[in-house]
Structure formats: C-alpha cells, structure tokens
Amino acid sequence: MPSHRHQAPNLKSMLKQIQTAVGHSCEWIGLRYTSDDTRTIVAKNGKYDYSGEMLLAGIMVEVMFDGQIAYSATADLSSAGILRATESAIKWAKLAAPFRIFNFTVEQRPKAVGHYISPHLKGLDKLSYKEILDTLIQTSERLKCADEIIYSHAYSQLAQRQMHFVSTNGSDFQTEILIGMTDLQATAMRAGESQTRTHIDGLKQQGLESMEREKFLHIAERVSCEALELLSAPNCPSDTRDLLIMPDQTVLQLHESIGHPLELDRILGDERNYAGHSHVKLSDFGKLQYGSKLLNVTYGPTHPNALASFQFDDGGAEATKEYLIKDGLLVRAIGGAESQARAKVPGVACFRSSLWNRAPIDRMGNINLEAGDSSLAEMVKATQKGIIMRTNRSWSIDDYRRKFQFGCEYAQLIEDGRITTTVKNPNYRGISVPFWNSLKMVGNQSTVEALGTFGCGKGEPNQGIYVGHVVPACLLENVEVFGGGK
Amino acid sequence: MQMKSYIDRLTNALFNNLKNNEDLIINLHFEESDFLRFNKARARQTTHVWQANFAMSYLNNSTQKNSRKRFLLTGDYEMDIAQASLALNYLREMAQELPADPFFISAENFGTSFEKTTGQLPASEIILDEIFSAAGQADFVGQVVTGPIFQSIINSKGTNHAFATDSFFVDYSLFLENQKAVKNSYAGTCWSKNDLQQNLHESKTLLKKLEIIPRDIKRGKYRTYFTPSAHEEMTGILGWGGFSGASFKEGQCPFRALYENQESFSSKITLKQDFSLGVCPRFNAEGELAPQTLALIEEGRGKNLLVSRRSAKEFNLIANGANGGESPCSVVISPGKLKRENILKELGTGLYISNLHYLNFSDRQAARITGMTRYACFYVENGEIVAPINDLRFDESFYNCWGKNLIDLTDFSEIIPNVSTYFSRGINANKIPGILVDDFNFTL
Numbered sequence: 018m019p020s021h022r023h024q025a026p027n028l029k030s031m032l033k034q035i036q037t038a039v040g041h042s043c044e045w046i047g048l049r050y051t052s053d054d055t056r057t058i059v060a061k062n063g064k065y066d067y068s069g070e071m072l073l074a075g076i077m078v079e080v081m082f083d084g085q086i087a088y089s090a091t092a093d094l095s096s097a098g099i100l101r102a103t104e105s106a107i108k109w110a111k112l113a114a115p116f117r118i119f120n121f122t123v124e125q126r127p128k129a130v131g132h133y134i135s136p137h138l139k140g141l142d143k144l145s146y147k148e149i150l151d152t153l154i155q156t157s158e159r160l161k162c163a164d165e166i167i168y169s170h171a172y173s174q175l176a177q178r179q180m181h182f183v184s185t186n187g188s189d190f191q192t193e194i195l196i197g198m199t200d201l202q203a204t205a206m207r208a209g210e211s212q213t214r215t216h217i218d219g220l221k222q223q224g225l226e227s228m229e230r231e232k233f234l235h236i237a238e239r240v241s242c243e244a245l246e247l248l249s250a251p252n253c254p255s256d257t258r259d260l261l262i263m264p265d266q267t268v269l270q271l272h273e274s275i276g277h278p279l280e281l282d283r284i285l286g287d288e289r290n291y292a293g294h295s296h297v298k299l300s301d302f303g304k305l306q307y308g309s310k311l312l313n314v315t316y317g318p319t320h321p322n323a324l325a326s327f328q329f330d331d332g333g334a335e336a337t338k339e340y341l342i343k344d345g346l347l348v349r350a351i352g353g354a355e356s357q358a359r360a361k362v363p364g365v366a367c368f369r370s371s372l373w374n375r376a377p378i379d380r381m382g383n384i385n386l387e388a389g390d391s392s393l394a395e396m397v398k399a400t401q402k403g404i405i406m407r408t409n410r411s412w413s414i415d416d417y418r419r420k421f422q423f424g425c426e427y428a429q430l431i432e433d434g435r436i437t438t439t440v441k442n443p444n445y446r447g448i449s450v451p452f453w454n455s456l457k458m459v460g461n462q463s464t465v466e467a468l469g470t471f472g473c474g475k476g477e478p479n480q481g482i483y484v485g486h487v488v489p490a491c492l493l494e495n496v497e498v499f500g501g502g503k
Numbered sequence: 504m505q506m507k508s509y510i511d512r513l514t515n516a517l518f519n520n521l522k523n524n525e526d527l528i529i530n531l532h533f534e535e536s537d538f539l540r541f542n543k544a545r546a547r548q549t550t551h552v553w554q555a556n557f558a559m560s561y562l563n564n565s566t567q568k569n570s571r572k573r574f575l576l577t578g579d580y581e582m583d584i585a586q587a588s589l590a591l592n593y594l595r596e597m598a599q600e601l602p603a604d605p606f607f608i609s610a611e612n613f614g615t616s617f618e619k620t621t622g623q624l625p626a627s628e629i630i631l632d633e634i635f636s637a638a639g640q641a642d643f644v645g646q647v648v649t650g651p652i653f654q655s656i657i658n659s660k661g662t663n664h665a666f667a668t669d670s671f672f673v674d675y676s677l678f679l680e681n682q683k684a685v686k687n688s689y690a691g692t693c694w695s696k697n698d699l700q701q702n703l704h705e706s707k708t709l710l711k712k713l714e715i716i717p718r719d720i721k722r723g724k725y726r727t728y729f730t731p732s733a734h735e736e737m738t739g740i741l742g743w744g745g746f747s748g749a750s751f752k753e754g755q756c757p758f759r760a761l762y763e764n765q766e767s768f769s770s771k772i773t774l775k776q777d778f779s780l781g782v783c784p785r786f787n788a789e790g791e792l793a794p795q796t797l798a799l800i801e802e803g804r805g806k807n808l809l810v811s812r813r814s815a816k817e818f819n820l821i822a823n824g825a826n827g828g829e830s831p832c833s834v835v836i837s838p839g840k841l842k843r844e845n846i847l848k849e850l851g852t853g854l855y856i857s858n859l860h861y862l863n864f865s866d867r868q869a870a871r872i873t874g875m876t877r878y879a880c881f882y883v884e885n886g887e888i889v890a891p892i893n894d895l896r897f898d899e900s901f902y903n904c905w906g907k908n909l910i911d912l913t914d915f916s917e918i919i920p921n922v923s924t925y926f927s928r929g930i931n932a933n934k935i936p937g938i939l940v941d942d943f944n945f946t947l
Contacts, residue, residue, distance in 0.1 A: 062658060093553065154602075209763065478646070
C-alpha cells in the first residue's frame with residue numbers, strides 16, 4: 018500500500034538561504050536531513066498481535082564557530098524553522114567556544130559527495146501487511162507446536178533510513194538503507210520452570226525478500242523443539258572447560274569486550290559518566306597483544322548486506338575496511354575524525370548519529386571477526402572437555418570493559434571430541450584480554466554469520482543505534498562456566 | 504508556543520472527521536531541550552532539540568481493527584493538520600488490510616486533567632559559567648539537560664489528560680587521576696546556583712576519600728551496604744518483566760515463584776507504585792489513571808502484578824491502569840530502621856557500594872542478577888572505611904538479598920530521578936532506601 022511519508026526537503030536550496038540570512042556569523046554549516054521509517058509487525062501464539070508504523074524525519078543543523086561545533090534539531094522543515102534552528106546552534110556554539118575541549122576545523126568535516134543505496138530486492142513500497150502477517154501468524158502457530166509451549170511470537174521489523182547531508186564546504190551525499198529482521202521465539206514451561214529459545218533471522222541490510230515463509234516454518238520447528246528439550250536438560254556444570262561460542266553468541270562477546278573498549282571517545286573519557294571508560298590506553302595501539310595470533314578484527318563498512326555498511330559516515334569521512342586487531346595485536350581505534358584529531362591515533366569512519374535529533378559520536382559500524390580455517394566439526398573433535406553455547410540471553414561487563422559475564426539459551430557438552438548432553442542455563446565469565454588470548458581455533462567461512470544488534474546504547478543524550486557484526490564460531494580455552502539457580 | 508491549546512485544537516479538528524464507528528487515541532510528547540555535554544570540565548557537544556512526537560491509534564469499532572502511526576509535528580498548524588489528516592486516511596486503509604485484533608480494546612472516556620509545574624530554568628547565558636565555576640579544578644564529566652516537557656493523551660471519547668513541567672538535571676561524575684570517581688546528580692524544576700555548588704562540594708568531599716590506593720577484593724560472600732542509588736539500580740532491572748502480568752503468564756516473570764507463594768522475601772520488603780511522588784503522570788497511553796498507590800510486594804509477599812487492559816482481556820486478569828509494557832513507575836520501597844549514622848557500624852567489615860553498572864538477569868527463573876560495582880565503592884573494616892575497591896562483579900538472587908540475607912533497610916530514602924534520554928527525555932523517579940545485606944555473592 019502507498020505509504021504516508023514526508024517529501025524530502027531541498028537541502029541545497031535551504032543551505033543557500035541560511036548562508037544568506039546568517040552571513041559570516043559562523044565558520045561552517047552542515048544540514049543533515051534524516052528520515053527513519055520503521056514498520057513493526059507481530060504475531061503471537063498463532064494470532065495477529067500488533068502492527069505499527071513510525072516515521073521520524075527532521076533536520077539536524079550543525080555549525081562551527083571558533084573551533085566549537087554545536088547542533089540544533091528541528092522537525093519544522095520550513096525555511097523559517099531551519100533558520101530558527103541555525104540561530105540556536107550559532108548561539109550555543111558561541112557560548113561554548115570559550116570552554117571548548119578541542120579546536121575543531123573543517124578538516125573534521127571533509128567534503129563528501131556520493132550516494133549509497135543498500136542492497137535489496139523488494140522495498141517498503143512493496144509491503145503487504147496481509148502477506149507478511151499470513152507468514153508470521155503461521156510461523157508463530159508452528160512455534161506453538163505443543164501444549165508445553167506457553168508462548169510464541171514471530172516479530173518482524175523493517176526499517177528504512179534516508180539521509181541527505183549538505184555543507185558549506187561542498188558536501189552533498191545521500192545514504193539509503195533498508196534493514197529487515199525477524200525474531201522467532203518459543204517459551205516452554207513444565208512444573209513452574211520455563212525455558213526460551215530464540216532465533217533472530219536476517220539482522221542485515223535487505224528488503225522484504227527476507228520474509229521467506231518456508232524458511233521461517235523450518236526454523237520454527239527447531240526453535241520450539243529446543244525449548245522443549247531444555248525442560249528435560251540438566252543444569253550447566255560449574256567448572257572450567259573449553260568454550261565453543263556460535264555466531265549468535267560470538268556477536269555479543271565481540272561487541273562488548275572488543276568493540277566498546279576500542280571506541281576512541283570512551284578512551285578519551287567522553288563516556289565516563291554513562292556508558293563507561295575503557296581498559297585500553299592511547300599508548301596501547303601498536304603494542305597491546307589483545308588476543309592470540311588467530312584474532313583478526315576489522316572495521317568493515319563495505320561488507321555487502323552487513324547491518325552498518327555505508328559509503329560515508331555522518332561527518333563525511335569515506336568508509337573503508339581497516340584492521341583494528343591484526344594477528345592479535347591492537348593496531349587501530351574505533352574513532353571518527355574528531356576523536357582522531359584529539360587523540361592522534363589512527364581511527365576509522367565511524368562518526369554516526371542514531372536519529373535525526375542526535376549529534377554524531379564514535380559508533381561501531383560493522384565490527385567483524387575474520388574467519389579462520391577450522392570447520393565446526395574440527396573444533397568439536399579437537400575438544401576433550403568443552404561446551405558449545407548458542408544464542409545470547411544475558412550480557413554484562415564493567416565500565417572499563419574488562420570483567421564480563423554472558424548467559425546463553427542453549428548449550429551442549431563436548432566430551433572426548435563428541436557432542437553429548439544438552440544443558441540449560443549456561444553462563445560463563447572472564448576478563449577481556451586474557452579471554453581473547455585463549456582463542457584456540459577460529460571457524461572457517463562455513464561457520465560465519467552476518468548479525469548485529471539494533472539497539473547499542475551509548476552517549477549523552479542517549480543514543481541506541483544498529484551495529485553489524487560478521488562473525489564465525491570461536492573456540493576458547495579454559496573458561497569458567499556455570500549454570501543457573503538461586 | 505502553548506502546546507496544550509495547540510494539541511487540543513489539532514485533535515478536535517481530527518476528531519470532527521471521524522465516522523460513527525471510529526475512534527482515535529492521540530499521544531503527544533513535546534520537549535524543547537538543551538543537552539550540554541562535558542568532559543574534563545570542558546564543553547564537548549551541545550545539542551538543542553525541538554520535537555513533538557505525535558502518535559495516532561486508529562480504532563474501527565465495527566470491524567474490531569486498529570492501526571498505529573507515529574510521526575513528528577512541525578509546529579505549523581496548517582502543515583500539521585494536513586499531515587495528520589493524511590495519516591488518518593492512511594490508518595483507515597492500513598486497518599482494512601489487517602486482521603481483526605483478537606484482544607481489541609475500545610477507547611473510553613477516562614476524564615480530563617492538566618497538571619502543570621512551572622519552573623525556573625537556567626538561562627543559556629549563565630549555565631556554562633555556573634557549571635564550570637562549581638566544578639572548579641575537578642575532572643567533571645557528564646551532561647546538563649534543561650527545558651520544558653509536555654505530555655498528553657487525548658481520545659475521541661473525551662479523555663484529555665496533560666502533564667507539563669519545566670525541568671532540568673545535571674548528571675555528572677568527578678574523576679581522580681587514579682580513575683576512581685564519584686557520581687552524583689542535581690535535578691529539579693527551579694535552578695539554584697547555590698544548590699548546584701553545594702551538590703558539587705559534597706561530591707568533591709567524597710572524592711577525597713578515593714585518593715587512597717584502591718584494594719583488590721577476592722571473590723566471595725561479603726556483608727554489603729548498598730546506597731539508595733545502588734539499590735535503585737538493582738530495583739530498576741525489575742522493570743524487565745518483574746511485575747508484569749503478561750510476563751507472568753508468558754513464563755518470563757523473574758518473580759513467578761513469589762507470586763505463586765512458593766517463595767517470599769523478608770517481611771521488611773514492601774514495594775509500591777506511588778504516584779503521590781508527583782514526578783510523572785498517572786495516566787497511561789490510553790488515558791486510564793492508575794491508582795494513586797498500588798502495592799506490588801507487601802511485607803515480603805507478592806501482592807499485585809501490573810496489568811494493562813489488553814493483558815486483562817488476553818489472560819482474564821483485572822486491569823489496574825498499567826501501561827502497555829507493564830513496567831512500574833514511581834517505585835517506592837518502604838524504609839527500614841537503619842540510621843544513617845549507624846550504617847558503617849552495622850556493616851562492620853564488608854563492602855560499601857555507592858553505584859552499580861550494567862545489570863542483567865543471569866537466571867531469570869531464579870530472580871538472579873549480575874552486574875558490576877562502579878564509582879565510589881569501599882572496603883570497610885570494623886566500621887571504618889579502609890580503601891576504595893577495584894571493580895567487582897556480583898551474581899546474586901533477589902530471593903537471597905531481599906530474603907534471608909536482608910539485615911535492614913535505611914530509615915531514610917532518596918528520590919532518584921530518571922535521566923534516560925533515548926529518543927526523548929524520560930519522566931520518572933523512584934524513592935528508594937539503602938539496604939544492608941549479609942553474604943552478598945561477588946564472583947569476579
């Protein structure tokens with residue numbers, strides 16, 4: 018059905034009008050129009066549950082005065098509205114300039130010209146609620162395959178972002194991203210105890226073609242069977258053993274214990290009052306052996322279909338693939354042009370804002386763990402006493418990103434090179450750098466999945482943003498694991 | 504701009520276009536905010552935001568169908584009424600394509616109200632000077648947020664509730680070279696330079712206690728005191744289904760055993776939703792008014808779950824004004840008898856925890872949570888603070904720390920404001936006492 022949406026404003030014409038109106042009262046102006054169009058569709062227990070649309074479109078005005086950049090966001094897209102926002106930004110830039118943390122220049126806002134469109138076959142304009150709901154209702158019905166399954170859902174979110182940026186130093190670039198994601202979940206209960214299995218399908222840049230009914234129905238069978246299986250499973254043992262994490266857990270392990278501590282704004286202290294600091298010091302780049310020689314982590318903004326691929330970041334820096342950790346050695350930070358200028362260490366094009374009304378900050382983008390050369394079967398065979406954990410359900414790490422604890426939905430013991438018993442409530446804990454130095458084997462391409470998270474939280478004011486992670490299965494030596502119970 | 508009269512005019516015009524079998528529910532969140540971000544007592548970023556989030560829920564009572572759309576108003580009446588009218592037509596078409604809602608909830612007249620707090624917010628021209636003057640030489644990091652907020656729910660059956668407040672908060676930390684820090688906040692509706700300075704002065708005084716070389720604490724069970732702020736962070740995680748009627752029915756409620764009377768807490772634990780705090784509106788997104796107070800846990804026993812009208816219909820429960828997420832607002836935990844001056848003496852030897860970080864359930868079924876200590880936390884020996892501690896991980900069940908291991912709660916509470924600013928500024932606060940517990944489990 019045709020959508021109800023905004024007409025994107027003529028930013029170049031607006032910029033000219035503003036320049037005429039404010040004259041030379043600031044050194045640089047940028048206008049960013051962002052429109053986020055999100056459709057959420059849910060079926061629960063074999064019935065229709067929810068449909069909703071959200072269209073958030075507005076303009077962020079950025080101005081630079083005496084080395085200070087100030088931002089002002091408005092949803093009033095008229096010329097008068099944009100001018101009011103510009104005047105507000107200029108006021109704050111002038112007030113804050115005497116107290117600025119750094120003397121920024123236009124070098125931190127390089128000229129960028131281009132147009133990125135994410136790969137997809139069917140866009141939001143082809144959306145049929147009826148078709149999608151038929152699929153989701155059937156899937157949630159399939160998930161609820163037994164009386165002991167007390168809850169099931171099939172939840173889809175389709176999100177389209179359109180961004181256009183123009184600036185007084187000639188930037189004129191557009192980004193159009195379409196993301197599709199479906200979450201399937203079943204909760205089984207017996208004698209007051211419940212166990213849940215979840216499958217998140219397609220956390221990546223793609224269109225409505227991701228809504229494949231047969232695939233969802235097939236996954237639903239496995240998900241509900243595993244939820245039922247967990248009801249009879251023993252608790253995860255409490256001991257030390259080798260840990261094989263599958264991609265839907267590797268993604269969180271990478272995100273929390275490598276992604277966040279490498280963020281340059283955290284290292285510079287910007288996040289100390291909210292998201293936290295980092296155990297990484299500026300002097301660690303080029304020196305710290307973050308992991309074993311098998312650990313290779315890249316910033317991958319050009320990875321096809323990965324959640325956070327783009328051509329330019331929100332500051333106009335061109336996004337290129339870079340190694341952050343090479344053969345275990347820390348070589349580069351996750352920091353955009355502003356942080357790189359402040360810290361004087363190499364970074365990446367990762368200066369991103371979550372919404373139309375938030376200023377860009379250092380964000381992860383696609384942080385990927387490069388595939389190794391081991392098959393899953395080889396990793397299992399090489400393990401005498403171990404455990405495979407799948408699907409994150411709990412995550413926690415300290416504000417310096419050292420001491421972590423993760424919990425998963427489903428685990429299987431490995432004994433003498435064979436998978437044996439399924440166990441419930443699996444958890445493990447460790448310390449980031451020693452943990453990654455115990456990386457023993459890395460899965461080959463056959464184990465790799467493109468995943469990520471929709472709501473990585475950070476920033477003051479707070480921002481929740483999507484970040485991608487393309488990751489393989491990983492085997493780690495001697496990890497402290499334990500089960501549930503009070 | 505007078506948002507109340509503006510939204511009333513806009514919604515009246517929309518309601519005039521409804522057919523007999525149709526209803527609309529409108530939720531508005533408006534704010535005009537200045538976000539000023541600091542690091543090392545310097546200005547990092549400033550952001551001014553003008554936003555009016557307009558959420559329309561369309562109900563077709565004949566077909567029992569509904570559809571929803573949220574977008575932003577511009578503040579220009581002609582543009583906004585045109586956009587909203589277009590959205591109404593779109594929602595009609597969208598509803599046609601959707602199935603009937605199996606748990607359709609009709610709109611009702613839940614009355615009218617308008618609660619307004621006029622404050623005295625800091626002028627842009629003085630705020631930075633006053634912040635930097637109060638911070639002095641300290642490594643000050645955090646943010647100042649200030650500006651008016653307006654929220655309302657209006658439906659075509661006559662419900663019209665609105666809540667307006669001028670408010671601000673300064674949420675900050677002070678750091679030492681050794682990376683030890685004190686966290687504090689100053690929040691309210693009337694800005695006072697003196698109050699700000701006093702707040703910073705108290706934080707600087709506490710900061711001096713962190714200058715001693717921090718101590719590594721071995722994993723194990725410790726007698727532990729949690730300040731109201733740390734205790735509030737523990738309580739906050741219970742918003743994830745802890746008191747939700749739907750979560751209980753769907754197997755996700757961490758307090759299932761409590762509400763089935765298989766477990767209980769110490770009789771010292773009484774937890775209520777109490778709107779008499781006056782910090783957030785009583786109305787939910789449908790316009791229903793929640794009871795002024797609702798006991799969720801009473802003397803250690805599960806008393807009430809939060810139930811929305813939709814959950815009530817789906818699970819055959821009784822609705823009690825809960826929002827759709829069935830998470831508690833204005834949580835008040837009853838104080839105990841532990842006096843401020845006796846905290847260290849009663850703690851004896853153990854840990855004094857001022858703040859926690861990154862909490863999550865490690866086993867939801869067992870109401871077990873994990874998280875980290877953060878900021879000003881100390882090792883205490885024989886009632887004396889010995890040294891700050893390096894960060895520790897805990898992993899403990901509410902059934903232990905609010906149960907057999909609970910020694911006492913403080914006889915004073917603190918109102919902890921919600922400083923969340925995802926999408927928009929949050930409005931909420933909880934009133935929580937400190938808590939002294941035995942054998943709290945620290946694991947890493």
